[in-house]
Amino acid sequence: QVQLQESGPGLVKPSQTLSLTCTVSGGSISSGGYYWSWIRQHPGKGLEWIGYIYYSGSTYYNPSLKSRVTISVDTSKNQFSLKLSSVTAADTAVYYCASLRPGTVTFDYWGQGTLVTVSS
Amino acid sequence: DIVMTQSPDSLAVSLGERATINCKSSQSVLYSSNNKNYLAWYQQKPGQPPKLLIYWASTRESGVPDRFSGSGSGTDFTLTISSLQAEDVAVYYCQQYYSTPGFTFGPGTKVDIK
Numbered sequence: 001q002v003q004l005q006e007s008g009p010g011l012v013k014p015s016q017t018l019s020l021t022c023t024v025s026g027g028s029i030s031s032g033g034y035y036w037s038w039i040r041q042h043p044g045k046g047l048e049w050i051g052y053i054y055y056s057g058s059t060y061y062n063p064s065l066k067s068r069v070t071i072s073v074d075t076s077k078n079q080f081s082l083k084l085s086s087v088t089a090a091d092t093a094v095y096y097c098a099s100l101r102p103g104t105v106t107f108d109y110w111g112q113g114t115l116v117t118v119s120s
Numbered sequence: 121d122i123v124m125t126q127s128p129d130s131l132a133v134s135l136g137e138r139a140t141i142n143c144k145s146s147q148s149v150l151y152s153s154n155n156k157n158y159l160a161w162y163q164q165k166p167g168q169p170p171k172l173l174i175y176w177a178s179t180r181e182s183g184v185p186d187r188f189s190g191s192g193s194g195t196d197f198t199l200t201i202s203s204l205q206a207e208d209v210a211v212y213y214c215q216q217y218y219s220t221p222g223f224t225f226g227p228g229t230k231v232d233i234k
Contacts, residue, residue, distance in 0.1 A: 052221065110169035
């Protein structure tokens, strides 16, 4: 079974860049036609899709975040990463990585999530 | 963008009773070429990530109990828990994937025990 685990700093200063990595285990990030996604959840709020990447490097971003988001993939490490620039307190959220299943186009495996707080 | 709304915001149901959650999309998520509704339901328990319950509006994910069912088409959808169990206390989200890559989620409905 595929497992995902987020890692990265839990505290980021305003105007800096948030950087997170998702490590995939139990399967290859390059196989199965999956897309690899980032989703966030503001405290006590709903879910916001950030973007996703295919193992080839093709990316798709939420238009509302597109100017600040970069998602990359490292197939040799079976990891993909998120960078969000120029963060503000509004970017404080739990960040999840998830796999996007081809065919049904649904998020079927999720990491446990990591809380990132933006504060000086 | 397709905007998803849900009702009610929260509900409390007695154990063994039926719980019904509604989801509405701002435009149809029915893809005419394959007659599929691009609508999924997720369950999120406190401190956990969301879990996929249903896709194509009515297809249960493998391992999901059959007390969970989805229905609806076009813009109006329903998630029904036929006999609420204690472990079903959670927030439930609908999500459209019609306008990929622009996925959007509903605001969530919290289900509690009465």
